[in-house]
Amino acid sequence: MTSRAPVDFCRRCGTKVEHRLPDDGDTKIRAICPACHTVHYENPLNVVGTVPYMGDKVLLCLRNIEPRKGYWTLPAGFMELDETTGQGAERETDEEAGADITMGPLFSLVNVPHVGQVHLFYLAQLQSTEFKPGWETIEARLFSEADIPWDQIAFRTVKVTLQRYFEDRKRGAFGIHVIDLETPTGPLFPPKPAETSSSTAS
């Protein structure tokens, strides 16, 4: 979940780019190659993950990498080419938790416009309590709602997803939650104790 390098040179021919409006009616400043005329668009990225659950507990991973090393997260990472959102979520759960899961439906879609990301979490039923986390994870552990380390959650998207999960669990019905995270007014890290998210649909 790192930011990308700025586009200073053309990926196609290596020429230094210009930053200007394209000639095709586009209204946004783009990085454009003056030699081969390639327009270098920059678009949001998807982060895909799961809410792995068993009984009244969910699986969290203690991060072994920056950002937010030493904080807890749901297994998630950048969606890759050649996979669906669900396949990416399943892959990340395997990589970060080594968990045996059965994939369930989409649970949350969280827009994070200030970092150019969309986070998507799927429900996933754990088939075993044996976990084999990869190198990105210090420890994978099951937590009941009362035990969740709310002030040590790595990302706000994970926090709001967990909150919605336990709310839905209490009412006995799981929806799909579309949530917009507003730009934080303070520093993004550490996350603020009070959520500033608003659910636009549920």
Place this chain on the structure above:
Amino acid sequence: MTSRAPVDFCRRCGTKVEHRLPDDGDTKIRAICPACHTVHYENPLNVVGTVPYMGDKVLLCLRNIEPRKGYWTLPAGFMELDETTGQGAERETDEEAGADITMGPLFSLVNVPHVGQVHLFYLAQLQSTEFKPGWETIEARLFSEADIPWDQIAFRTVKVTLQRYFEDRKRGAFGIHVIDLETPTGPLFPPKPAETSSSTAS
């Protein structure tokens, strides 16, 4: 909805890249700069749009640009930085149809892994039958289900979204549909008459 140029040169320093495994445990071949060591990840892009409806009709746009110039589509386009999926869908509806809408909930999420895209469509209630389409659209027109030109729909993601819309309308309840489009066995254009999509959740 065009494919991107391959990464041959570093966007940061202009050096010719190498294609190899990174040294950080990553298992995928990436474009890596031998000079400044930037790893150039390539990730799927989101296409965001709406199903603009009024009464029993939906709004379609006749495309004035390639690909699929002269075919009908729902208003949609690539999600930009600094916006949410919903804001992007609203922007595209304004740009392509000039339609006055009230945004509704997310309706479909369609994975298109063979082109590295995820398409997201929101319901949108039309507030007027006056449309002012931009230069990308030849004509914006309302269609009832019986009049939809099914064999002249520009993209399969639009076709399956429209199909789900009219199905939900008949049963009187609108869900969120997560659909995986399989790699077409024949040519992608024109779309096959029979859909190969499967709904993984609804």
